[in-house]
Amino acid sequence: MKALLLLTLLALCHAKPYKPINVMDFMKNNDIMQQDAGDDDDDDNDDYDDYDDNFDSNCPEWCRCSKRVLQCSDQGLTKVPKDIPANTVLIDLQNNDITEIKEDDFKGLNNLYALFLLNNQISKVHPKAFRNMDKLKILHLSYNELTQIPENLPKGIQSMRLHDNKISRIPKGAFKGMQDLNVLELSANPIANSGIEPGAFDDMATLYLRIAESKLTAVPSDLPSSLNELHLDYNKIGKLEAEDFLRLKSLQRLWLDFNQINYVENGTFAGIPKIREIHLDNNKLKKVPPGLNTLKYLQVMYLHANRISYVGVNDFCPLRARVKKTLYTRISLFANPVKYWEIQPPTFRCISSHNAVQLGNHRK
CATH class of the missing domain: 3.80.10.10 (Ribonuclease Inhibitor)
Incomplete structure (x- = not known):
């Protein structure tokens, strides 16, 4: 009920x-x-x-x-x-x-x-x-x-x-x-x-x-x-800092889309270990936020319509293969100036299927 x-x-x-x-x-x-x-x-x-x-x-x-x-x-x-x-x-x-x-x-x-x-x-x-x-x-x-x-x-x-x-x-x-x-x-x-x-x-x-x-x-x-x-x-909102979410240990879903965020401090998401879904689309980010690869339960990550030009091989998935991680069901990166053909295949090694990643050309 x-x-x-x-x-x-x-x-x-x-x-x-x-x-x-x-x-x-x-x-x-x-x-x-x-x-x-x-x-x-x-x-x-x-x-x-x-x-x-x-x-x-x-x-x-x-x-x-x-x-x-x-x-x-x-x-x-x-x-x-x-x-x-x-x-x-x-x-x-x-x-x-x-x-x-x-x-x-x-x-x-x-x-x-x-x-x-x-x-x-x-x-x-x-x-x-x-x-x-x-x-x-x-x-x-x-x-x-x-x-x-x-x-x-x-x-x-x-x-x-x-x-x-x-x-x-x-x-x-x-x-x-x-x-x-x-x-x-x-x-x-x-x-x-x-x-x-x-x-x-x-x-x-x-x-x-x-x-x-x-x-x-x-x-x-x-x-x-x-x-x-x-x-x-x-x-x-222009930036995210490490102290912003320290008290929110139970947080599972976070919407920060359509702000003016251009900076995410290292350790910002360490305070929300149970997070499953993050919306950071339609901001001014120039790179993938740090620390996503440490979030065990993260399944949905929206980063489209930013200014991201590069995606690293360890931005989303754990560094060690033996670390247990819930598979991503959605990663959106379209409408960014990233050259998707330059992204290394292992970058999305922890997704549920190839349909889970949304890429595309950056259109002005």
Whole structure:
């Protein structure tokens, strides 16, 4: 269940421009109706078929109700509806004109599991708006006008999406105590390195972090050590240093494409021994980064659209034949000024098949 939820949330993270979430499909794929552990109702499987049945006669105006789902998307609402039934597990308020989340908008909704507020005009969230929402796991606030991260977020959130806002600062302790976070999406916000305060990610754990399309000029320091996947693509990072990834021992996938990287310090990747996939395409590298041949589990390496003119015989594979290495399934080197006919045959001795390497002429 957790793996399925994570895959679904990751798929949603790249939705740009705004694409509405099909709430009913989301519920079915993630068994939302089964999330209320305190509900012993044996008829949960019928909730999807009863979508047009009201909670009671007081379903909020302009909304559609099922037993525990409130859908009010695309209604031109300027504020959160009142009198939402207390047993609600999912609220869909996508694509409205809501400008503010007030203190009591979600008061008493202690069973809420998912809250979709995408594509509104929200610029302000009251510090107590999410109080007592201990069961909230999914909070999506993307495509709004937020200038700061909401305060006092529920600790149990698993998916937090804040991309495409106007957030420029991540204060110390912004995600304090969030140990169950699977996905944190902060892309397309004007976040610079100076806007990430020391301790911004203290006392939190997340598997997936994306700060793409921002104003980063270097890899942020003190990133969560729990990370499995890190996306810093479409920034202005100029170089990678040995200290950048020292804390990320569990990192398996790294996106640094579409930056301005022209230098990778020796030992930079030594701190991420479990890495399986690295994206360094569309940068300004003049040579293959050092240390790739020491990464035991590396299978996918994207280096296309750089300025690499030479590939050494030991750039990718271990020096010693007896050293165990997971075979590469993809090495891309096309759109570089390298003369591929000069590359020595043993250079790719640790690939899974000849189709795993992508070469080609450099075209201006």
